[in-house]
Amino acid sequence: xxxxxxxxxxxxxxxxxxxxxxxxxxxxxxxxxxxxxxxxxxxxxxxxxxxxxxxxxxxxxxxxxxxxxxxxxxxxxxxxxxxxxxxxxxxxxxxxxxxxxxxxxxxxxxxxxxxxxxxxxxx
Amino acid sequence: xxxxxxxxxxxxxxxxxxxxxxxxxxxxxxxxxxxxxxxxxxxxxxxxxxxxxxxxxxxxxxxxxxxxxxxxxxxxxxxxxxxxxxxxxxxxxxxxxxxxxxxxxxxxxxxxxxxxxxxxxxxxxxxxxxxxxxxxxxxxxxxxxxxxxxxxxxxxxxxxxxxxxxxxxxxxxxxxxxxxxxxxxxxxxxxxxxxxxxxxxxx
Numbered sequence: 034x035x036x037x038x039x040x041x042x043x044x045x046x047x048x049x050x051x052x053x054x055x056x057x058x059x060x061x062x063x064x065x066x067x068x069x070x071x072x073x074x075x076x077x078x079x080x081x082x083x084x085x086x087x088x089x090x091x092x093x094x095x096x097x098x099x100x101x102x103x104x105x106x107x108x109x110x111x112x113x114x115x116x117x118x119x120x121x122x123x124x125x126x127x128x129x130x131x132x133x134x135x136x137x138x139x140x141x142x143x144x145x146x147x148x149x150x151x152x153x154x155x156x
Numbered sequence: 157x158x159x160x161x162x163x164x165x166x167x168x169x170x171x172x173x174x175x176x177x178x179x180x181x182x183x184x185x186x187x188x189x190x191x192x193x194x195x196x197x198x199x200x201x202x203x204x205x206x207x208x209x210x211x212x213x214x215x216x217x218x219x220x221x222x223x224x225x226x227x228x229x230x231x232x233x234x235x236x237x238x239x240x241x242x243x244x245x246x247x248x249x250x251x252x253x254x255x256x257x258x259x260x261x262x263x264x265x266x267x268x269x270x271x272x273x274x275x276x277x278x279x280x281x282x283x284x285x286x287x288x289x290x291x292x293x294x295x296x297x298x299x300x301x302x303x304x305x306x307x308x309x310x311x312x313x314x315x316x317x318x319x320x321x322x323x324x325x326x327x328x329x330x331x332x333x334x335x336x337x338x339x340x341x342x343x344x345x346x347x348x349x350x351x352x353x354x355x356x357x358x359x
Binding site for chain 1: 222223224242243245246248249250251252315316323324325326329330331334
């Protein structure tokens with residue numbers, strides 16, 4: 034009889050699920066048998082720093098903040114790719130250089146667009 | 157089970173335990189304190205958790221910043237009347253089982269500020285305190301002693317029956333009333349269900 038090569042995966046899966054579910058099931062059974070639930074208004078409160086929360090949690094953020102996120106992304110991505118580019122610069126061919134310049138141009142276009150739009154001026 | 161038989165079995169490499177002992181053993185060796193300090197006692201509490209006194213030996217090095225994950229509240233320092241409602245609310249927000257160590261003269265009685273208008277004369281007026289430590293401030297050894305005392309107390313707790321631990325008793329409250337700021341004092345000034353000081357002998 035030849036063993037199914039996937040058998041050990043099934044065994045592993047059962048063990049893994051048992052390992053995760055077992056303690057939870059035991060805790061649930063323990064709570065049923067011995068430890069009564071004691072919910073309360075304060076125990077179930079959202080804020081947990083000793084103070085009562087004031088006002089509504091459903092406040093809105095201005096959607097214009099997405100512009101700052103985009104500008105951050107421009108410089109962030111630029112830095113991440115420029116550093117390895119600078120390190121490997123002397124060993125690069127013409128094709129890689131042009132590809133990098135196109136990539137930079139795309140980012141600079143984004144920056145120029147944001148500049149034209151007046152996002153860079155602090156209001 | 158007979159203690160002698162248990163000891164004999166242990167010599168042969170067989171460990172016998174009861175569910176109650178196992179449960180208490182687990183509880184007493186993983187007391188996670190809530191990380192908050194109110195005054196100078198907190199410095200001693202911090203020292204106790206660091207390498208020199210090493211609270212980790214008692215399974216209590218994991219100071220939790222959220223009451224939902226903490227088992228033990230160390231009231232370390234002066235509880236002002238401004239702060240008392242917050243302390244009680246934090247205690248209420250802790251999950252069961254929960255324990256309280258009142259650390260230092262201020263936390264147990266008001267200490268040197270007892271006559272002051274703004275200091276609570278002991279946190280045990282509002283929440284059930286398991287271990288009181290005197291001292292101003294108590295040394296880290298005193299806190300370790302309080303830990304060991306609390307561990308012994310937990311180890312002796314029963315799982316069932318009328319003398320069972322507070323968190324296993326469905327009738328025992330899980331939350332205690334939070335005092336409000338009144339015109340001159342906290343209202344109510346004490347929780348009579350929790351605070352029952354001994355009556356003076358002379359009547």
